[in-house]
Amino acid sequence: MEASTQTAQEANAGVKLPVLEREKLILNDRSYHWITERICGVLENRQPLLWWLLFVPSALIALLGVGGGLFHLVSTGVGVWGNTNRVMWGWPIVNFVFWIGIGHAGTLISAILFLTRQNWRTSINRAAEAMTIFAVMCAGIFPAFHVGRVWFAWFLAPIPNANAIWQNFKSPLLWDVFAVSTYFTISLIFWYLGMVPDLATIRDRCKPGLRKILYGIFALGWRGGNRQWSHYEMAYLLLAALSTPLVLSVHSVVSFDFATSVVPGWHTTIFPPYFVAGAIFGGFAMVLTIMIPARFIYGLQDMITMKHIDNMAKIILLTGTIVGYAYLMELFVAFYSGAIYEMDAFKFRIAGPYWWAYAAMMSLNVISPQFFWFKKCRENLWVVMAIAMCVNIGMWFERFVIIVTTLARMWLPGDWKTYSPSAQDQFLFVGTIGMFLALFLLFLRFLPCINIAEVKWTLPQSDPHHDDIEEHPDDGAVKEAAYQKELS
Amino acid sequence: MSKRVFHHPDVPADETTVAWRSPGQLDDSPEFREWLEREFPRGAAEMADGEDAETSRRSFLKLMGASSALAGFGMAACRRPESYIVPYTKAPEWVIPGKATYYASSMPRAAGAVPLVVTNFEGRPTKLAPNKLHPDADGTDAFTQASVLDLYSPSRSRKPMAGGKPASRADLDAMIAELAKDPGAKVGFLFGGDVSPTRTRLRGELAAKFSGAKFYQYEALAGDGGRAYGDGAKPVADFSKAERILSFDCDFGSSDPVGKASEFFAKRKPEGNGYKAKPDAESMNRLYMVESAFSLTGGMADHRLRVAPAELLKLAGQIARELGVPEAAGMPAVADDKQLSWIEPLVADLKAHRGKSLIVAGSRQPAAVHHLVLAMNLVLGNLGKGHPFNVVQTGNAGLGGLQELIADIHSGAVETLVMMTPANPVYDAPADLDFPAALAKLKNSIHLGTRTDVTAHAASWHIPAAHYLEGWSDARTAAGTYTVVQPMILPLYPDCVSELELLLALLSDDGKLINGEGAEGAASPAYDAVRKTFAGIGGEGDKAWKSLLRDGYLAGSAYTPIDARPSVDARKDIPEAVKAMEAAGDSLQVVFAADASVYDGRYIDNAWLQEAPDPISKVTWDNAALIAPKTAKNLGIYDEILKLEPVTKALGFIPVEGKYAAVGPDGEGKNRTAPVIELKVNGKTLQFPVIVSFGQAENTIVIPLGYGQGFNEEDDFGRKPQNESHVGLVGVNRGFNAYPLRTTASQLFAGGASVKLVAGKRYPIALTQEHSAMYGRALAREISTIDSHDHKGGFEKQLHDVAKQGPVDSHAPKNISLYKSEDRNGQPLLSDKLHQWGMSIDLTSCMGCNACLVACQAENNIPVVGKQQVAMGREMHWIRMDRYYAQQKDNNFDADNPALIPQPVGCVQCESAPCETVCPVNATVHTPDGLNAMAYNRCIGTRYCANNCPYKARRFNFFDYNKRNPLIKHNLYRGPLGKKDEGGADHLQKNPNVTVRMRGVMEKCTYCVQRLKDAVIRQKQGQKQEALAAGKPSTEMDVTTSTLRIPVDSVKVACQEACPAEAISFGNLLDKEKSSLGRAKKLERNYDLLNYIGTLPRTSYLARVKNPNPKMPDAKFIGKATINIV
């Protein structure tokens, strides 16, 4: 950030107070109305052809892949997947962890960046949260349907029953059930509450008719009175405060599924932080992958600025490096342990039947983000996009390495057998990708993809003291003045 | 009205003992017929109806008396479907609904009958167990265990056929009658190799009745070695007296019995059976093995020499000469120094144990070898009563062989042939004899068989044979004890005829064929015939007969040894054999071997056997040519097949070797394929898939026989459909037929073979085990009794260090849990003070046969899943028979002769079970008596438990294996549209006390919990009976821990029961040293698998002890499977 001596109250005579000027989040001094226009425009104007070109195929894929895939699965048996008596968890759980990981950036951006007063988040948090919700939906499909008898999945819920039998609260899998469902619920609330004022905006813009009624209902009759805003802000703050530990806990709990087992290569204490970092890593990559195109399609460059992209790139660099550290630390501990089973587990990852997966993971997750050290790379959207894609793929391979490689080579060599996914496995995974895209496109189509109210709030002129500094002396300015005096 | 009280007499106190069949029933008590009649019409109806067939494990009850057949949903009651209880009208004696009855019987086999106790539920035989009362009881092998499935096999022959076309029973009867009425008929009888006194007796009568009657015997794999001992004579070994054993290619422990093998295994254990004595190397026997390819017995050998089949004779000759056998004088000497250095101390050892040593030869070895063996035993003074080696007369004398038969057919001496052999001559007779042609020449040929195989189609008549559990007969064990074969059930299909019944029909004047039961339910004529025979052997009268039926055998009826001397034709046979040997020279030789799954092809339709992996090669559902790595290299086909240590590039460029390398070129799991070779021998050329087999002699190709009997369009190898009707769904498209390569001269070995790789052709092979090395993990542990002067020390030291073997356990600290395993009253969670179950598996006597695996399958209703699923790694066997090779780098004697060590792994019932804690729904929890229980009906199938199981002992029902027939290609993947297992009766075999699992649930071994529960409950019943018998008021009866605890070693689990080597001890840990388990657990060689994870398994292993001869050149490499690990 470059400092400037150009101050707000040049006009007023008096001591010259240099003030640090914030870099603008919204470029070209856009007005409130322009912002409203622009964001609502996305869902009021006719959708660009591209929208249809993307939506129709992805919707079809979702229908076939998820709908058809699950039908075959449930009617026939888990056997249609590639899982075996050795690799009991194959692609399904890989995909679950992959999606749930992606589902982390959203709430994280909204919550943690909100708490840390990172105003730049406002332009991206809405979309990111939407992404979270859809990713968690995709994720949920896999654990739910990979159980052998999905029609008995309600055994997982602690419902009083005539059999007087209960769940096993010591099972990480049960923790998972609670964690993921909680995470979904809270994210949904967070997302919706954040959207209420914007829904009101849309309500007030559109002509009488069904649209107006629907938006009206979901806007709950929001009026934007300050007596509402004050409670509203408090609620938002609380939710942020709740979501922050939640988002950290969810992936930790997911990692417990592995970390609390006795399986060599899974039984490691580093898993929770490593999974969380990985999740943020993958999540941000996915945000970029989606926002960069959306930004162009809907011309949101002024709201989603290069600064946003730059920040996200930096976060990817950081988390990517953390993940890399975790990979290496795992290796070190394995060899330091001196336990042959532990060592072998990792040797197999590096050089075993699935060495290519490990190679892919390492190069895509650890090496590729390193390019973000260079500003040039962070500024070139093509590079950013490419690296983001790399990370998406790399993170999938990370889960593949953790789950499949480990299970294919466990304790007793007599039992070793490799695994390969079936067509249905791949079908369903592609299906969820389609579902994710379709849902996201619908979101762009019907809901404000950027938080209107908050974006307005970040405008400089939104500060009630914007134009009269002396009435309410700016604390920083005064200190600066005193400092200047001493200098002179 | 005044109240009258009828007191029902209490059941007598001894009622808890099992019920044995009483003859009262057989002598045609009306009740007995009543329930058989009631049973089987319904049974037939049941079988027709595939739907019910799978509905539930209790569906069999629908056939039965006290049953609950689910009728039309919600008919009467809207709240739930109405179901009915259908009691017997007249209660049959001894049949208690819901309680099993146990009868003694036996399975007749060429190698000697297997004495059995058969478990019956409401009249259905469901499970076979060895009859431990029997003096020759030896456990049961996989074939025996699986034979109960043959009874219910869907592909079983049910209707007579004429010229391969279905024929009416009336025509059949007419034909039989006609034959019986023609005493001048030139009829030949072809029997199997089994010994049946009644049949022997009837043979005499037949000879008397039919002037032109001739008798022959044929077993496809018998070989002509028997000649050496004289007509109808055979050797019987007494291992209890043998301290040194030299075996020439004789798998006496498993597929080639020559006597009571359990004696051999008993002497393998340094502590003896039951682990009563202190470990003592002296008490152990020592086994020297000379063979071409690994046999299970060979895997146990202390010293094993691998030689090509032709060389074996030379070796035998050398040894014989050094022992001073005159017949061996003129034989060529062994040139190879290594072999000489191996022979010298061996001979010394044998000489040192005159009269206490034993030399045996495999039944497939040529007569020459048997001559030498007989002579050697004679020289060593091992021969004769009270000595290890005896020759006995089985009474199967005066029987011609197949050659004679064919000669007689061509000469016209035989015009009608009655084939009763279980073999399949059209399919398996040596090619040069051209049996089909001879068959065609016959006026009339009658085939009696359980399968509609090629012979059945070729013969002019085929009669469906009754299963041995369906008809009366008798037999003799290997040692010759008279053993009864009694039916458990009337023939499942009305036209099934037993061998004796057919013979008796031919003997009768009117030639009326009576099978199953006679007019007005008179017992089958076979029953009277057997009684008559027995009267001659065991004495007249009901008493003897009843005790025979009760015990299943006649005490003291074993063969009496005959005085045997090397026969004159030794002088002829040996030189001939030597000539043949020199002819073969060092050319590539082929061994035609019996297959561990289909034997000679007769079990091709037995799904359990097909799915059971070959104990050595681990191939399921197929056969493949086995070849030693070096030979493969020499033949230039090595690179095509599995590399011992495939090389790959990690990260694309770093070359990696050994276990870390990626999958070998032949793939793994469902991608595994084997290259195909073209084998040319005896002027014929056939194609076989080929896989590497370790420890096999160089220049030798082993081909298991018995496959390739019928194909349809779904064949993996693209063979065109043929003989589809000869096999069922199990046997179709299975493997490759090698019989056409055999000639009379080379029935079991053939020299001068040549091999060519068929480029680009590969065949998918389903292995249950892909990796054969332990990779430095001390899993199956082995020690030796000698100090080979490395740091391992002597026997005591090695015993002491067993628990510390391996890189981890050697220095892993003791696991101490943070938690106390207590409930909230501070009581221990494993609270049962009566029983705490445990098991130990003794690797010293376990040879890795599949007996336990199949027994478990029979006991626990484990489904088969078919080749493709096995290839993927979805087999359901609760016991995984791991087989490891330990190759020793520094072995300068014979580095390519690795140690073979098997390790059966089932659920080890960890006290601290990782699987339990991860189950979200409490579907698998621990019972207070230490079982890791599995509640199938609670399981939702997250499969987390299986991931977290270090022993990978859990199996998941990926499909409805019990409902949808896995044997039809892609059928499982059709879900609800998939075909069901129709027409079969195998649901009748299901154990009613074990749930039949549906798709989507996890399953695993639970120590046969149903048996444990039954035993415990019976103990409780006994309690009450005694107390009431004592006449004390129950409030004063003293029930104590000791009275409620079941008697020591009184309950056996299925695998333990079946084990022929008594390698498995199971029992109540609280019995301490009173039980053999308790003693086993106290041994120093007792160790826990993967001890350092701290799972506290209840199943532990006893390290294998090898007893090498210190003077042998390879001595110092013996007994180190765990130490010298590749």
Next chain:
Amino acid sequence: MSTTRKRVYGYLAEFKNPSQLYKAAEKVRDAGFKKWDCYSPYPIHGLDGAMGLKRSILPWFVFFGGITGTATAFTLAYTTQVVLYPTVVQGKPANIFTVPAFFPIMFELTILFSGFTVLFGLLALIQLPRLNHPLFASRQFHRATDDGFFIAIEARDHQFSPEKTREMLAEFGGSNIELVEEEE
């Protein structure tokens, strides 16, 4: 304007920017009005003080909501696992020492319950959903969610007087002052 007599809701005045609104708000506050509110498209920093609003009590609700969650989870887990039907699982204790295994679920339920309290607590405090409101009848009010800044003083306020209040608003810098009436 129609002749039918309608109940008056109050005056709605527009201000041209946030600071105008802010200042006006301070004055209205000092004028001692109670039943009035400022309307803006986004939350204006410091306006609470300017309006003399107290800090929201929502956190207290949430605190107790959270406690309930923790308690629920603990009771659920402990009673089912230790009291009602203790099962032997990996030899782990079935007593108070097994509680650490319940922490994850206790945590999740705490968050879940808090989250619900936030949602429903908020709706209760701001009395939403309320789909119908007199202000929606205003000609200009729709701009309150776009770029308009308004103050509405309700007629129910005891200081309200048809004229004075109007003048006051005008004097504070309000423009397009509008009398908002309730609809039938």
Next chain:
Amino acid sequence: MANIFPRWSNLLPLKIVVCAGTVAGGIALAFSYYATPKTLAVGYQPSQPIPFSHKIHVDQLGLDCRYCHSFVEVSGHSNVPTGNTCWNCHQHVQQDSPKLEPLHISMNPNHPSYDGEPIEWVRIHKLPDYVYFNHSAHVSRGISCQSCHGDVDQMEVVYQAENLSMGWCLECHRSPEDNLRPLEEVFNFAYDAEDWLTENPMEGVDTTEELGLKLKEQFKVTPKESCATCHH
């Protein structure tokens, strides 16, 4: 500009919430009451081919349970009497009662429509296939028929008296003392703990509860709660 929503819509959300709440609650309550074995199974009383009266045979004639259910002490399965068990008496007694028609058809060769087929009794107490209940284990340890089957001796037509749900089984497995009896009394439907105690007093046992505990101690009854006890 006008309101899009009418006045009354302001209360609508509240109304909806209240209604939905009540309905959901109602359903939950109804379900937890009606959809349980307690209501579904108990009292199931189908009509049997022969209107066999336990009251007459047990209460009036004093037949012991085991006269017909003869294997209950040795087998897991308590058998229903075979045709000839009934026939033993009824070929002499009540021969021409029309109620016994089915018995004659099944047992009496002289009967015109004799077919020898067994009588199909309608099953009343049915456990799922995956449940292994063993009668002998219970009756030989002091649990009476009565505890599970109710006062059969008083039943003209038998009906299901208890719900036989897993929860119900567990109740007794957790506190067997409530149902334990001296072994002699297991088949005695007239048994009354009070009277029994007065007839044969035991030192240290005054109340029926104490009797139960005493017997539990005496017989060393330790029922299991783990899955494998009933499921394998």
